[in-house]
Amino acid sequence: MLTRIDVGIFSLFGKKDKQPARKPTEAESSQKKREDSRVQAKNENDYVQRMAAHATAMKIDAIESEMSSEFVKPLPFSGNTMPGPASQFLNTNVRSPDTQATKVPDTATHLGQPSMLPDIMGASTAFLLGAETVIGPVAISKSEAPLAIEEAAILFANGQTDLIEPVLLNAIAEDSSGEARLTVWGMLFDLYQVTGQRDLFENLSIEFANKFEMSPPTWRVGGSAENSQAPVARNNTIPSIAFPAKLDAGIIKQLERIKNLAEMSPVLKLEFARVTQVDPVGCGLLLNILKRLQKSGHKLILVGAPELAEKIQAILLVGRRDETEAPWLLLLEVLRLLNREADFEERSIDYCITFEVSPPAFVSPQDKVTTDHEETAAADETSSDHFVMPVLIDARSDTLGQNIAAYAHTHNPVILDCSQLTRMDFNAAGRLFGDLMPLISSGKTIELHSPNHFIVALCNVMGMTDSVRIVPRKN
Template sequence: MAIFGLFGKKDNQPAPVEKDTSRAKRKEGDAKANAGNADPERLKQAQRNAARANATARKIDAIESEMSSEFRPSVMVANPDTLPLTTPTNTFPNQKQSVEKNDSPTTMTAPSALPTMAVTTEFLLGEEGKTIFIEVGTSETEQVIEEASILFANEQNAMAEQLLAEAVHDEKLNKTTKMAWWMLFDLYQITGKQQQFESLSIEYANRFETSPPTWIDSAQSEAETAPAQRKGAVPAVAFSGKLDGSIIKMLERMQKFGESSNVLRLEFTKITDVDPVGCGLLLRSLQKLQKSGHDLILVGAAELVAKIRSILEVGRRDETEAPWLLMLELMRLLNQEKEFEEASIDYCITFEVSPPAFVAPQNKITTAADEGGAVDALSDSFLMPNTVDGKTDQLIASIGKFAASHNQVLLDCKRLTRVDFTAAGQLLSNLAPLCSSGKTIEMHNVNYLIYALFNVMGLKEIAQIVPRKL
């Protein structure tokens, strides 16, 4: 028997969701019953749709069946309290050259959607003790790095990838600079492009005759970036990359956590794409959690709704209803009744069936504005969230609360994947008063895309920025 329940509902539960195979059989039966009156082409199309629905549903069932038979409980070990992070004396031991401070700022024009501002192109911390040993290329290379960091901050991933890919293969650019390579590695990691990452690793090893960065799978990344699991901490499952059949491992972890905790934190901010099978698996998991009475903390659910909506088209019947039903379920969990009703109409038009009724969630559902970070008076560091967008009020307030009891404001960025352009400016303006009051600010484990952006924005003038180790 599959671990997760079939589409359906109990009393006080979400409206019933009919299993794809049942719907397909009903349609096939209706088609046969009306065969004498139906248009032959329309009948053939209905049969094809039913067959596709059956195939997709069987695929989802097969994945769940495999999960049921192969699942082995994993031991949950609480991580020790977060230890103080120390500043490495040489972050890049393989590099020989320390670049001197460049006092000549250059002016750069941001993308059209962003304000134009004057920025410095210095990529090192200017003060003694803050110098990072890193090989810097020509001013042309620096301009590429600045532009790519701003494109990524503005969620223009494809353009940033194209710019960096051209930079690492452009013979006209300085061959010694590694910053563009490191940024491209981080971009592939964040967007879940493992094949491109591995190909770049081979090129990197041949070019620089040194070991390239290694790919971090989602399970390892979660273990390394999750907050310290102290007593009472909420277990979290962070989905990343494409939402497809491969999420079965994450669902197994979610089930294991659910056995020992009535509250689960589900993070969707790193999902880059969705497909029908992944939607079907996640839908069943969410329904099971609702039936078992779990409270949920949803991070990035609204963004996931937008990604699902992008693959749907009103009037086009795909092989399964799962993406539509997952979108409606997420809207219901977010208590977005108006959006739910509008999407229900589109669903009804597309599949010519009655949509599920809106039922407010019975359990506690919070969106856990992730901007708040992790504040712990006993910790020596403040854990930054996965993303920082334009809404930074709560994050700034949390950092201020942490700084009130710490003279050294150490911001741990190991989970941080993206900071948008506007938010970076807000961080600069709000952290500056802390620096003026005598606090020292350090940002550790910064990925190279954000590292480049922070240098563009001038955050290095008020904080020590230490990139992550490769």
């Protein structure tokens, strides 16, 4: 038997079960260093991509923080837009009455007496007191209409609808408008219609029928500011926004214009024909705008959208994340709006592989998006001899005169359909009439069909009734 000492000696000097660890060769050491270097480079690259994506997202958020968060459905009124500073027009010799702003003294409706409406009227008071004011190329002079009609027309043009009712009610109560009294009643009907006050409209209808023994105007469904939805205008009257050659942070001007135009038109045309370059920031901004326009129910006409999709695709690479998600999501959104489901699904797979997330689902645009070619074809099928005017004409209607001039090139008489036109801003009206004067001088006949009483009165105030032919509404 082995003693305890023998076992110890055997374990100390005997053959060992395990071989000594083999030292790695030089080639193996080099390979391991290369692998470690690649892992470190990948980690550094991932970090750089994450930081770049974060910086891009922060830049998009910073730009959008300067804009309103939501678009609203288009309404005909956009607030109070005065022709100029009140101090430029007010007659300081006229004392404002010590009454509430909505009260109008009886003397305000008598011809030949100065207007005593409060100073909030701004340019309206000054106009009625002065002999002549020039806005743009159009000279504005006193008309032969009763003072109440002039005041109401200018207040309405300025969007000060809360001051109009007492002016018209005073004129009706005093019956001081002479032959123009039907115009006063008609303006009050239009006021109630535009502001959605149907009960007052119906009550006024009863009074009108009893007084004049004739049928009163009828309430037009969808004709109020609360639920007005203008029909799709013809192609040459649709507000258009053209994007520059580079789709980047510099498109902020186009985005602001879209935001403004979205308030006055349910249809917008976005033109991408000039775009040659795109970057992640511009893609993120455009993506958010498209989402909001879809949410607010606007109809979109996309010009050059297929080419835009190609430009976006050119900067993308499967597995590379340094562009952030914005270009990928914009590409998917454009393909969705174009109803290209097969392309959408293919790019969705690439997006899923790159970001290891589920892609957005394909949802058809529900016939709210068309291409320029489709819209032009639809316009040709429903062509008309009338130029459809927008719901609202204000400072943002800067291309309206050019569109009318283009229409007038092939039409005479130039028939402007005002059936959906609710209001003309004071300054914008002067600019529009200034744009119409060269057409009139060249021999064109300008006709305004179906304008409301406020539009007619404003034309009279601005001295345009001798230059344009007005065809009033039948009712």
